[in-house]
Amino acid sequence: MRICMVCPSYPPQDVTCGVGDYTRCLAEELVRQGEQVTVVTSTGYRGDSGGAVRVLPLISKWSAAAGWKLLRSRPDPPPDMIHMQYTPDLYGRRAGFVLLPLMARFVPPRTPVIVTFHTLIGGGLWSKVMAPWLLLTADRSISANEEVSDLIHRHLPALESRVTEIGIGSNIQVSAAGRDTVRRSERARLGLPDRAPVLAHFGLVYPGKGLETVFRALPAILREHPLARLVVVGDTRSEDRSYRESLDRLAREKEIAHAVLWTGRVSSEAVSSLLAAADLFVAPYDAGGTARRGSLMAGLAHGLPVVTTASPVPSSPLRDGANAALVPPGDADALAKRVCALLASDDERARLRAGALALAEQFSWPAIARRTRALYAQARQS
Structure with a gap:
C-alpha cells in the first residue's frame, strides 16, 4: 500500500515535537511491514529526503491552498491512503489545511483520509471547531490515547463510532546491549x-x-x-x-x-x-x-x-x-x-x-502499525 503521511513537524527539525517523533516511528515500522511511505512535512525539515521513508519538505504555510496543491500534484500512481496527524496548533492558528479531508472527496482519484488526534482541543475557540470538523470529514479517525477517546465519548458521542483508539509507543528504542x-x-x-x-x-x-x-x-x-x-x-x-x-x-x-x-x-x-x-x-x-x-x-x-x-x-x-x-x-x-x-x-x-x-x-510499534494497517484496509474497502 502507498501511504502519504502528513505531519508539519517531522524530525529532525529545530524544535522537538512528540507528534513528529510518533510519525517517524510509525512510518518506519510501516515500511518494515511492507508498506511504501512518503511523509509530507514543513520546509524546516533538516534531514535527508531519501531512505526507506521518503520525506518531502514541501510546505511553508499550512493553508487550504497548500492542501489543494498537494491533492492536485499527487504522483502517478497516487497514494492509496493519506494519513494526517493532528493537534490544535500543529498546522498553525486557523490553518485552512484542515480542509484537506473534505477537499480529498472532490479530487479524483478519490483517496481516503485518516486523521490521528493526539489531543482534541487547545485553548482557543478555533480548535473547538476544527476537531469536530475533522472527525466529520475524515474517512476514519484514530484517537492516540484514552484522554482523546474520553473527550469524544463525553462531548461528541454521535461521532464516537467513527473513531478507533490506537495508542502511541515509546520513541526511545531500548538498547540492544544487555x-x-x-x-x-x-x-x-x-x-x-x-x-x-x-x-x-x-x-x-x-x-x-x-x-x-x-x-x-x-x-x-x-x-x-x-x-x-x-x-x-x-x-x-x-x-x-x-x-x-x-x-x-x-x-x-x-x-x-x-x-x-x-x-x-x-x-x-x-x-x-x-x-x-x-x-x-x-x-x-x-x-x-x-x-x-x-x-x-x-x-x-x-x-x-x-x-x-x-x-x-x-x-x-x-x-x-x-x-x-x-x-x-x-x-x-x-x-x-x-x-x-x-x-x-x-x-x-x-x-x-x-x-x-x-x-x-x-504499545509496541509493530502492534501499533498492525492495527493502523487494519484501519487502512477498512477505509479503502468503504
Missing part, C-alpha cells in the same frame, strides 16, 4: 555506585510534569536512602527557563542540589542508557499519568517500575500495583513514602517491572 551491562557502564560514567538508588525523570522540563513534587519528596527519600540520586533526562525550552530556575532555587532551599543530575538534551541512545541505569521512573504529572505521555511510555518500555499519578480517565491502562505505582498529584509525602517502599522491596519492583513490560508490549 540491561545489566548498560546499567553498570552508565553508572560508572555518571560516577554513581552500583548500590545507589537512581530515580529517573524523562522529558522536556516544563510545568505540569510534577518535578517540583519530586524535589519536595527528595529530602524524605534521602533520609532513608542517602545515596539516592534523581537524574532529570531532558532539555528545557527557552520559554520555560524561568520554571527551570525555580526548580534550581527549590533544590537549594531543600538542600538536595547535590542529589539532582541534569543531563540537558541528549540523543535517544543516551536516553536509553540513562533509563537502563535507573531503579525507578518517577513522573507525578499534575493532571495524571496517561498513555499519551511518550516519556512515560519510554519508562514502561525499559521495564522500569513507574511511579506516577492516577489518570482522571477511567479507561486508563495504568493499574496501581499491577503495572504502575500511583500517588495523588502534588502530594510529596505520598510520593516519598511510595518511592521508599519500592526501594525497600525487590519483590514489588519486580512485579511492577513485569507489569510495565507487559503493558509496553501492547
Whole structure:
C-alpha cells in the first residue's frame, strides 16, 4: 500500500515535537511491514529526503491552498491512503489545511483520509471547531490515547463510532546491549555506585510534569536512602527557563542540589542508557499519568517500575500495583513514602517491572502499525 503521511513537524527539525517523533516511528515500522511511505512535512525539515521513508519538505504555510496543491500534484500512481496527524496548533492558528479531508472527496482519484488526534482541543475557540470538523470529514479517525477517546465519548458521542483508539509507543528504542551491562557502564560514567538508588525523570522540563513534587519528596527519600540520586533526562525550552530556575532555587532551599543530575538534551541512545541505569521512573504529572505521555511510555518500555499519578480517565491502562505505582498529584509525602517502599522491596519492583513490560508490549510499534494497517484496509474497502 502507498501511504502519504502528513505531519508539519517531522524530525529532525529545530524544535522537538512528540507528534513528529510518533510519525517517524510509525512510518518506519510501516515500511518494515511492507508498506511504501512518503511523509509530507514543513520546509524546516533538516534531514535527508531519501531512505526507506521518503520525506518531502514541501510546505511553508499550512493553508487550504497548500492542501489543494498537494491533492492536485499527487504522483502517478497516487497514494492509496493519506494519513494526517493532528493537534490544535500543529498546522498553525486557523490553518485552512484542515480542509484537506473534505477537499480529498472532490479530487479524483478519490483517496481516503485518516486523521490521528493526539489531543482534541487547545485553548482557543478555533480548535473547538476544527476537531469536530475533522472527525466529520475524515474517512476514519484514530484517537492516540484514552484522554482523546474520553473527550469524544463525553462531548461528541454521535461521532464516537467513527473513531478507533490506537495508542502511541515509546520513541526511545531500548538498547540492544544487555540491561545489566548498560546499567553498570552508565553508572560508572555518571560516577554513581552500583548500590545507589537512581530515580529517573524523562522529558522536556516544563510545568505540569510534577518535578517540583519530586524535589519536595527528595529530602524524605534521602533520609532513608542517602545515596539516592534523581537524574532529570531532558532539555528545557527557552520559554520555560524561568520554571527551570525555580526548580534550581527549590533544590537549594531543600538542600538536595547535590542529589539532582541534569543531563540537558541528549540523543535517544543516551536516553536509553540513562533509563537502563535507573531503579525507578518517577513522573507525578499534575493532571495524571496517561498513555499519551511518550516519556512515560519510554519508562514502561525499559521495564522500569513507574511511579506516577492516577489518570482522571477511567479507561486508563495504568493499574496501581499491577503495572504502575500511583500517588495523588502534588502530594510529596505520598510520593516519598511510595518511592521508599519500592526501594525497600525487590519483590514489588519486580512485579511492577513485569507489569510495565507487559503493558509496553501492547504499545509496541509493530502492534501499533498492525492495527493502523487494519484501519487502512477498512477505509479503502468503504
